[in-house]
Structure formats: C-alpha cells, structure tokens
Amino acid sequence: MTMKQAIMIAALSVADGGAAFAQGGKCPECKDVRQAVMATLPGTTVTAVNRSPIAGVYEVVMGRNIAYTDKRGKLFLMGHIYDPATRRDLTANRLADINRVSWKDLPLRDAIASGPKDGMRLAVFTDPECPYCKHLEKIMKEMPKVRVYTFLFPLESIHPDARAKAESIWCAKDRHKALLDVMLNGKQLKRGACATPIDRNIQLAAKLGINGTPGLIAPDGRIMQGAPDSAASLAAWLRGPGKGQ
Template identity: 50%
Template structure:
C-alpha cells in the first residue's frame, strides 16, 4: 500500500493540468475506443480522476495518458475509497434476476431477501447451508444452482437432479446437509445452464456468492452474525 500512496502522490504532483471530469471522460473515450468507460469523476486528490471501466476502477490524470490501477485510501478516515466505489458499481439489479430459475425458501415472514449462487459440491456452500442459513429468520432465500464444473465435474448433474426433484427446497437441504440426492433422479427442463450464463454475466466466479437485497455482493462463506448484521443494515438504509 505504501508504494501506491507514494505513486499516486507523485502522480498528482506531476499532473498540473486540471479539467472537468466530463472533458476527461470524453478524452478517454476518444483515446481508448475499445475500452468500456462507464463513468469518470474527480477524486479527493487534485488532478486525479477516477475511471470506472465496467466492474473495475482505475485512476488517471487530466490528459488520460497515465493510468494507475490500485486502491485509493483516505488515511485520516481509515477508508478504502476504491473498495467503496467497487461495491457501488458492482451492485446487482435484483429486480432483473430471474427468480423462477431459483429455489425459493421462505423462513418466518420472509420479509428480507437474499439471492445465493451456490454449487452443490462446494464445501463452503455446504457450510453456509449447515451453519448460517438455519440461524436466519424472516427471510426469503432464492438459491441459483451454479455448478463450477471446472472445479466440481459432477456438480452440474447433481444440480439438475435437485432441481428436478418433486420438492426442490427439501432436495437441496437434504443434499447440502447430508449429501443425499433424491432416490430417483429424474430429468426435466431446468435452468442450470441459464444460471451458469447469468452468473458469468454478473462477474460471479466463486461460490457461494450472496447478493443482498440492495444488490451488493458478498463472496464466500459468511457467518450468521455477519449476515444478520448486513441484513439489519439493509433494513436501516431502506427505513431511512
């Protein structure tokens, strides 16, 4: 991190030309037409501009000639400004998720929402189902079966068997907690391949990945206490 702080300080000192963020964005799009530049805005560092490129963030000077890839920290406030921005630009529009392609589980009044991309053969997904989900209440969980075949070659078959079971939610719970697949595996039209394409389009490259009600993504295993904290924070934000 120290190297990056020194680099961006020297970078800012060397770039003495200032410009409106809109002008910088226009210049960048002209200079790099093949790059998907979605937004440019000023940073707290004079002469340094934040460039959002799809799901990534970089920093540039007014000319657009120089780029820095890394994280920008506010040391006084002890905040990672880049991480905050990445959270913002990587939020998912949950209203666009195809919920009919997910296994729906309602706990309590189901008022809170979680969207989970999960692989049946993923150990951390199994741990999430055993340790975290049973402790949550008043939540509706939409589980998108998302087998990572390069890691778990048999996961897609299992995902399809679970989806085609008479009671999908029970079949999912049984397998994740005890490794038991339905006694008779049946074939049916299923959304597993669509889920794989959906997850890739959302930039999901690991499981489990949880999408909160506000669209923010939480990768990896999350303890119940942390997930409950995030759910409560989302409720507070909605209430505000």
C-alpha cells in the same frame, strides 16, 4: 512499493486538500478526461469518469472495474484507495456501488425460494459441491427470518459431479429439502429428469460478474463473492454500510 501502497501514500499526502475534491457534485472537466482516456485506450469501454477523493486524480469506471488517472488521461493506477482515519476501503465501496444488481432483473422463478415471504431478501448462487457454499448453508440455518433465493450454479470445471447434483435438486418434489439433504447431509439423490434453469443461471452469473461460488446479492443489490464467516457477519452485510456492518 506496491501500487496499492502508492495510492495509500498519495491519499495521505493530500488528506487536507482532497476533501474539497471529493466524489460527487458537478465535474465539468470530467468530460475532457473521459475523452483523453478513450484516446489513450481506444476500444476500451469507459462507462464514466468522476473525481476521486484524491485531488487531481480521477476515477475511471470501465464496466465493472475502476482505475485512476490524472487530468491528461495518459497514466493509470490500478489499486484501492484507503481512508486510514475511518479504515475504509473507498474503492471497494465504489465497486459495490457500480456493480449493484437490480432485483427486478433477477428471474426469481429460476431460484429455489425458502424462508418467510416477508423476510429480508438474499439471493445466493451456489454449487452443490462447493465447500464454502455448504458452510453458507449452515450459517443461513441460523437466520430463519431471511427470504433466500438460491440459484443453482454448478462449476463443472472444478466440480464434475455438480451439475448432476444440481439437476437432481431442481427436479426433486421438495427442492429446498433436497438442497439441504445434498449440501448438509451428503445425501445422494436420483438423477433428475426435468427441464432446469441451470444454463440460464450460468448465463445470469456471467452477466452479473459472479464467477465463483457462493455469490451473494443483498437486498440493496450489493454483491459479495465468497461466504461470510458467521451469521452475525452475514446479517451485518445484509443491513449494509453504516448499519452495523
């Protein structure tokens, strides 16, 4: 039995009692659980401890990650909690919440802006040689009402020529046209010779926990790692949970 299956079975076994123990509200015992966790895992940053949807099990937020423990804080479960009634991954939803990005912290001057200024916002971290990023560009062409901010994020460890292409795109007179020429038409541009924000973008991606491409940020700050399969699925994700997603 996998850890993920064990958590699912636990969720099913306490389906009736767990409702009264749902996340949110006051949790006077969470402070003690947090102290117990910190004693068990010295040196670990414990951001918060909350009640989980399973009675007697606590959610431990450690930076950008989540684990589960009991009141003693001695043993831990690493995995996802699922609600079979709604077919929702509750842990994935919580991870999306705790890893939300504030748009105020995004240096949009370091991105290539395209689309209408009053359109729904989407930030994208892209690598000019990433095949999934190219697929995403095709999808976004079907969504002309979205305001896209593209941060050039070349992954040189797997795409050795990506940085040179990113520099050429940024240094072009029309950056968005250059981006599409390279990613959709396979055009080779002249090597750029200007100051670029690429190093800052790499640092920003690391700070946000984006370690691959494409990395997407929704209007409400949710992060998606990887490309959606269609314009419809991207539009649903942009709208957010409960709004057609």
